Amino acid sequence: MTATKPTEQGSDSLSWGASTAGNTLTYTTAPLADTALLNGPADVTLYARSTTVETELTATLNIVAPDGTVTKQADGILLGSQRAVDTGESWYGKNKALLKPSHPFTQASQQPVTPGRTTRYDISLLPNFTRIPAGYRIQVTVNSQPPADFHFPVSPTPQQLAKLAGGLYTIERSAEAASFVNLPLTSPGAATPSNDNWGPAS
Numbered sequence: 485m486t487a488t489k490p491t492e493q494g495s496d497s498l499s500w501g502a503s504t505a506g507n508t509l510t511y512t513t514a515p516l517a518d519t520a521l522l523n524g525p526a527d528v529t530l531y532a533r534s535t536t537v538e539t540e541l542t543a544t545l546n547i548v549a550p551d552g553t554v555t556k557q558a559d560g561i562l563l564g565s566q567r568a569v570d571t572g573e574s575w576y577g578k579n580k581a582l583l584k585p586s587h588p589f590t591q592a593s594q595q596p597v598t599p600g601r602t603t604r605y606d607i608s609l610l611p612n613f614t615r616i617p618a619g620y621r622i623q624v625t626v627n628s629q630p631p632a633d634f635h636f637p638v639s640p641t642p643q644q645l646a647k648l649a650g651g652l653y654t655i656e657r658s659a660e661a662a663s664f665v666n667l668p669l670t671s672p673g674a675a676t677p678s679n680d681n682w683g684p685a686s
Contacts, residue, residue: 485513493658495657496509496654496655498653499653500539507627507628508631514621515618518618519672520616521614522668523613524611527585527606528664531661532655533599534599534600535650536597537598537599539653540563543609543626545612545622545665546624554623557614558612562606565596566587567595570588582606602661
C-alpha cells in the first residue's frame with residue numbers, strides 16, 4: 485500500500501470457493517516513520533470485476549510488528565448485490581472521504597453485479613482505537629470468503645451460493661480504478677484521557 489494512487493496498470497485475482505490458504509491478497513505499507521493512533525472505523529474500497537452476478541469480498545486490517553508478528557485489528561464483509569451505500573447513514577472525513585460505509589441491506593436496495601464490469605465495493609471495518617508504534621506496518625488482506633478467525637459467523641443463502649459458485653474476481657489497482665483504504669490516523673498526542681471511569685478494558 486502506498487499513500488498515492490498507482491501510475492501504472494495493475495490487478496490481482498481471487499477465486500470464490502477456493503481454499504482460504506493461497507487465495508488471499510495481502511497489501512502492506514512501508515514501516516511507519518512516526519507513531520500513529522488508529523481512532524475509529526475504516527473503509528476498504530475495492531474496484532473489481534467478476535465473472536458472476538454475485539460477489540463476496542472480505543477485508544481484514546492488521547498491524548505488523550518489525551519481527552513479523554501480525555495482530556488483527558478489524559474485519560468486514562460485503563455481498564456485491566448489497567453494495568448500495570446509504571449516504572445519510574455513512575460517515576465521511578475530510579474531502580468527503582468515506583470512513584464508515586453504511587449499507588441498507590434491504591430487498592429494495594439489492595442490485596445484481598454485471599459480469600465483466602468494473603464495480604465499486606465499499607467494505608466497512610469495525611472501529612478501532614489502537615496505538616501503532618513507529619517502525620510497524622499497516623496491512624490489509626482481501627479474500628473471497630470470511631477467514632477462519634472472522635469476527636462473526638456468516639454464510640450465504642442457498643440462492644446466493646448458486647450465484648457465487650465459480651466466481652473469478654479481478655481486483656483493480658490502476659490509476660483509473662485505484663482500490664484504496666481510508667484509515668482515521670492521527671497523532672497519539674491528539675487523544676486525551678477521559679474524566680470518566682469507564683471500568684476495566686475488555
